[in-house]
Amino acid sequence: MEDSLFNDKAWLIMEDSTIFTGKSIGVKGIVTGELVFNTSMTGYQEIITDPSYFQQIVILTYPHIGNVGISLEDNESSKIYLKGLVIQNISEIASSYRSYMTLKKFLQTNNIITITNIDTRKLTRLLRNKKINKGCIITGQNNINKDILIKKIKSSPGLSGINLVKKITTTMNYSYIFNKLHIKHNNSIMHIIAYDFGIKTNILNMLVLRGCRITVINAYTSFEEVMNLNPDGIFLSNGPGDPQPCTFIINTIKKILKTDIPIFGICLGHQLLALANNAIITKMIIGHHGSNHPVKDLKTNKIFITAQNHGFTVNHNNFPKNLYITHISLFDGTIQGIHHRYKPAFGFQGHPEANPGPHDISILFDYFIKLIHKYCYKKYKSI
Numbered sequence: 425m426e427d428s429l430f431n432d433k434a435w436l437i438m439e440d441s442t443i444f445t446g447k448s449i450g451v452k453g454i455v456t457g458e459l460v461f462n463t464s465m466t467g468y469q470e471i472i473t474d475p476s477y478f479q480q481i482v483i484l485t486y487p488h489i490g491n492v493g494i495s496l497e498d499n500e501s502s503k504i505y506l507k508g509l510v511i512q513n514i515s516e517i518a519s520s521y522r523s524y525m526t527l528k529k530f531l532q533t534n535n536i537i538t539i540t541n542i543d544t545r546k547l548t549r550l551l552r553n554k555k556i557n558k559g560c561i562i563t564g565q566n567n568i569n570k571d572i573l574i575k576k577i578k579s580s581p582g583l584s585g586i587n588l589v590k591k592i593t594t595t596m597n598y599s600y601i602f603n604k605l606h607i608k609h610n611n612s613i614m615h616i617i618a619y620d621f622g623i624k625t626n627i628l629n630m631l632v633l634r635g636c637r638i639t640v641i642n643a644y645t646s647f648e649e650v651m652n653l654n655p656d657g658i659f660l661s662n663g664p665g666d667p668q669p670c671t672f673i674i675n676t677i678k679k680i681l682k683t684d685i686p687i688f689g690i691c692l693g694h695q696l697l698a699l700a701n702n703a704i705i706t707k708m709i710i711g712h713h714g715s716n717h718p719v720k721d722l723k724t725n726k727i728f729i730t731a732q733n734h735g736f737t738v739n740h741n742n743f744p745k746n747l748y749i750t751h752i753s754l755f756d757g758t759i760q761g762i763h764h765r766y767k768p769a770f771g772f773q774g775h776p777e778a779n780p781g782p783h784d785i786s787i788l789f790d791y792f793i794k795l796i797h798k799y800c801y802k803k804y805k806s807i
Contacts, residue, residue: 432447432448432450432452432563432564433445433446433447433448433563433565433566434446434447434448434538434539434540434561434562434563435539435561435562435563435568436510436539436542436547436559436560436561437559437560437562437568437570437573437574437577438459438550438551438554438556438558438559438577439556439558439559439574439577439578440554440556441570441574442550443570444539444542444543444547445542446539446540446541446542447539447540447541448537448538448539448540448563448564449514449528449531449532449538449540450528450532451531451532451535451536451537451538451563451564452537452563452564452565453537453562453563453564454537454560454561454562454563454573455481455507455508455537455560455561456507456558456559456560456576456577456580457479457480457481457507457508457558457559457560457580458479458480458481458557458558458582458583458735459480459481459483459510459547459551459557459558459559460477460480460481460482460483460557460711460713460735461482461483461484461485461544461547461548461551461713462482462483462484462485462713462714462733463485463486463713463714463715463716464484464486464714464715464716464731464780464781465486465715465716466486466715466780466781467715467779467780467781468484468489468490468527469494469495469498469499469527469530470498470499470500470624470626470779470780471484472504472506472509472530472531472536473498473499473500473501473503473504473505474500474501474505474506474624474662474733475500475501475505475592475622475623475624475662475663475664476505476622476624476662476663476664476691476692476733476734477505477506477664477733478505478506478588478591478592478622478664478665479505479506479507479583479588479664479665480506480507480583480664481506481507481508481509481510481559481560481561482506482508482509482510482713483510483544483547483548483551484509484510484511484512484544485544485545485548487512487513487544487545488512488513488515489511489512489513489514489515489527490511490514490515490516490518490526490527490528491515491517491518491519492518492519492520492522492523493518493519493520493522493523493524493525493526493527494518494523494524494525494526494527494529494530495520495522495523495524496522496524497522498779499625500624500625500626500779501622501624501625503534504534504536505592505622505664506536507537508536508537508538508539508561509531509536509537509538509539510538510539510540510542510544510547510561511538511539511540511544512540512541512542512543512544512545513540513541514527514528514538514540515527515528516528537561537563538561538563539561539563551710552710555709555710557582557709557710558577558578558580558582559577560573560576560577583664583665583666583707583735584666584707585666585668585669586665586666586669587665587666587669587670588622588663588664588665588666589621589622589643589663589664589665589670589673589692590643590644592621592622592663592664593620593621593622593642593643593644594620594640594641594642595642596642597639597640597641597642597645598639598640599637599638599639599640600618600628600632600638600639600640613656613800614635614636614637614656614657614793614796614797614800615636615637615638615639615653615654615655615656615657616631616636616637616638616639616655616656616657616658616659616796617638617639617641617650617653617655617657617658617659618631618638618639618640618641618659618661619641619643619645619658619659619660619661619673619693620640620641620642620643620661621643621660621661621662621663621670621673621692621693621696622661622662622663622664622692623640623661623662623663624661624662624775624777624779626777626779627659627661627662627690627775627777628640629777630776630777630786630789631659631789634789634790634793635793636657636793636796638659639653639655641653643663643670643673644672644673645676646676647676647679647680650676650680651683655685656685656686656796656799656800657685657686657687657688657792657795657796657799658680658685658686658687658688659687659688659689659690659693659792660677660687660688660689660690660692660693660694660696660697660771661690661691661692661693662690662691662692662693662733662775663691663692663693664692665692665735665736666705666707666736667692667695667696667699667705667736668699668705670696673696674696674699674700675700677696677697677699677700678700681700681701681764681767681769684767684768684799685768685799686768686769686792686795686796686798686799687767687768687769687770688769688770688771688788688789688792688795689769689770689771689772690771690772690774690775690776691733691734691772691773691774691775692734693771694738694761694762694771694772694773695734695736695737695738695771695773697762697769697770697771698738698744698747698762698771701744701746701747701764702744703738703739703742703743703744703747703762704738704739704741704742705736705737705738705739706736706737706738706739707735707736708734708735708736708737708758711734711735711736712732712733712734712753712755712758712773712774713732713733713734714731714732715729715730715731715732715778715780715781715782716729716781716782717729717730717731717732717753717755717774718730718753718754718755719751719752719753719754719760719761719774719785720751720752720753720754721750721751721761722749722750722751722752723750727754728751728782728784728785729782729784730760730774730775730776730778730781730782730784730785731774731775731778731781731782732773732774732775733775734773737758737759737773738758738759738762738773739759740759745765746764746765746766747762747763747764747765748762748763748765749761749762750762750763750770750772751772751773753773758773759773760772760773760774761773768795768798768799770788770791770792772785772788776788776789777789
């Protein structure tokens with residue numbers, strides 16, 4: 425791909441007709457979707473490969489992106505799921521010894537439409553103030569027809585009411601092995617069944633580090649099939665979009681809740697757990713995306729800095745009596761953590777593994793293991 429293509433003109437258009445003119449990295453085309461901004465200063469590779477961004481156009485607010493390149497170890501999934509990327513300045517070189525490819529080359533190789541050389545902080549302020557979230561990126565053309573593009577943007581479906589999980593969940597169940605970690609714990613009796621709603625690699629690594637062997641399963645695996653796998657714990661992963669259309673999954677979680685198997689839900693998994701207990705889910709105007717979000721533990725009053733990536737939230741209204749709230753966001757008071765009153769089941773809205781980012785709330789993985797130990801004691805005490 426010729427470097428001259430980097431100078432091709434590109435446009436970002438918002439649904440209110442606001443236009444930003446920038447440059448393309450050389451991938452031609454047009455993408456339309458929900459615009460979300462991530463305020464993290466580091467970790468662009470993990471953000472770009474996070475399946476939770478499926479069908480979204482991601483704006484990185486930090487002005488200089490790409491200086492450490494791309495490493496083999498930092499992908500959160502095997503492919504890029506986001507639709508498009510918005511960057512102020514992209515580095516042409518990579519300075520890290522771990523890098524095997526520049527960010528620009530990585531995006532070109534994966535055919536990700538990207539616009540650079542625009543004021544991403546101005547764009548972020550517009551998204552916040554105007555409370556609009558649809559837009560498109562167009563590259564590789566000499567001019568554009570704004571009226572046609574605005575019509576295309578407004579007619580795009582958005583995320584509400586659409587089941588995105590079924591489009592990205594694994595097609596085959598598999599045992600997760602991370603060589604450096606799995607060798608240490610390959611005799612563990614703790615068997616975790618991890619539902620793949622768009623699961624991140626480092627979440628699995630965090631569980632392996634704590635002595636778990638993991639079977640990752642399709643999101644539409646039935647309750648009976650799960651029980652046949654003889655789980656010691658159930659993990660409900662992160663994932664993209666609206667949890668409310670995932671009715672089969674919600675009904676399966678309801679069946680699991682009738683057992684005493686510990687359940688841990690993160691992000692979308694947290695919301696699905698809430699729905700299985702008859703909570704209400706609300707679409708957020710802006711959402712939470714970044715690695716600098718303060719969250720308060722209501723039991724200890726401790727403040728944790730967390731990584732977040734979600735556009736839906738559990739509503740305070742008509743909150744189920746069989747759940748209680750464990751954590752809230754200090755940005756807007758939204759619910760960040762829930763726990764079942766009578767079952768070993770809990771959820772957290774953020775991403776506790778935080779790769780990269782703060783590891784303050786990774787203690788939730790330790791708590792999950794404690795619940796499993798308690799359950800396993802009952803399960804294996806006669807052996």
